[in-house]
Amino acid sequence: MTCRELFERLSEYVDGELSQELCQEIRKHLDGCDPCVNFAKTLKTTSELCRRLPSQPIPPEVAADLRSFLTRHLPKPS
Amino acid sequence: MTDERALIAASKDGDPAALDALVRTHQNRVYGFAMRMCRNVEDAKDILQETFLGMVRSIREFREESQFSTWLYRIASNACLKKRRRGVHDPTPAQELSLDDLMPRPDAEGRKPEIADWSDDAERALLRGELSARMEAAIDKLPKEYKIVLVLRDVEGLSAEETAQAVGLSVAAVKSRLHRARVFVRRELADYLAESGKTGSRESKSLRVDHTQ
Numbered sequence: 001m002t003c004r005e006l007f008e009r010l011s012e013y014v015d016g017e018l019s020q021e022l023c024q025e026i027r028k029h030l031d032g033c034d035p036c037v038n039f040a041k042t043l044k045t046t047s048e049l050c051r052r053l054p055s056q057p058i059p060p061e062v063a064a065d066l067r068s069f070l071t072r073h074l075p076k077p078s
Numbered sequence: 079m080t081d082e083r084a085l086i087a088a089s090k091d092g093d094p095a096a097l098d099a100l101v102r103t104h105q106n107r108v109y110g111f112a113m114r115m116c117r118n119v120e121d122a123k124d125i126l127q128e129t130f131l132g133m134v135r136s137i138r139e140f141r142e143e144s145q146f147s148t149w150l151y152r153i154a155s156n157a158c159l160k161k162r163r164r165g166v167h168d169p170t171p172a173q174e175l176s177l178d179d180l181m182p183r184p185d186a187e188g189r190k191p192e193i194a195d196w197s198d199d200a201e202r203a204l205l206r207g208e209l210s211a212r213m214e215a216a217i218d219k220l221p222k223e224y225k226i227v228l229v230l231r232d233v234e235g236l237s238a239e240e241t242a243q244a245v246g247l248s249v250a251a252v253k254s255r256l257h258r259a260r261v262f263v264r265r266e267l268a269d270y271l272a273e274s275g276k277t278g279s280r281e282s283k284s285l286r287v288d289h290t291q
Binding site: 003008012015033038042049055056065066 | 098107111123127190193195197201209213214232257261
């Protein structure tokens with residue numbers, strides 16, 4: 001496996017989505033290739049950091065606007 | 079959480095209290111997603127309203143083959159992909175991110191590229207509160223077809239299958255876009271950490287993709 005071939009599959013590798021055979025080939029390549037090891041590690045870190053980005057909670061006035069919007073646009077119960 | 083299936087069943091029968099409970103349960107999630115996709119409150123409000131109006135109008139069509147939240151992400155994703163953001167020039171639609179452009183290259187003498195392991199530096203920068211804004215900016219540089227896949231998969235934590243359902247793509251297409259988007263954001267982080275002196279030199283100045291043209 002070349003660096004280019006490994007590079008193409010790296011997200012699937014760090015996500016654990018590849019077959020055992022492919023994983024073994026990748027590990028064999030990684031054994032002798034420091035740039036690919038570091039690339040794989042930092043790619044995984046990138047994904048993990050994304051998961052930890054804080055999300056903005058809905059401000060109370062936006063929630064209130066949503067409620068009145070839905071009330072205006074929905075058919076009244078008969 | 080109240081039994082969501084019971085709320086869904088009651089909502090399908092038109093129970094306004096059940097619909098309201100579903101809105102309240104999911105409004106933070108949808109708002110957070112919309113804010114990340116649009117980056118301004120007015121646009122996020124539009125997405126939020128469109129999503130929940132769509133939910134209320136079509137809840138009878140929800141067949142419970144997927145998670146309810148995935149179904150909502152699908153409505154919200156459609157709204158986001160249709161939306162032209164206020165005051166923002168979105169990167170060219172459907173622009174392909176090329177793996178060849180994104181892959182670090184050997185130098186002129188054919189030596190392997192120098193790739194630093196900056197995982198621990200990034201972790202520390204995140205804890206100091208420095209990194210979030212940089213990451214958000216990097217994610218926002220992506221063309222939105224890539225951005226939405228990365229946000230659903232890596233930020234919101236959906237599986238590849240759920241993301242595929244939400245954006246109406248095959249799982250293979252989701253994986254391909256995710257990989258390109260992730261490699262792009264990774265390089266932005268690598269460059270930021272190099273520029274702020276936390277790691278070695280920039281990896282790939284000459285290989286940067288400019289999405290503003």
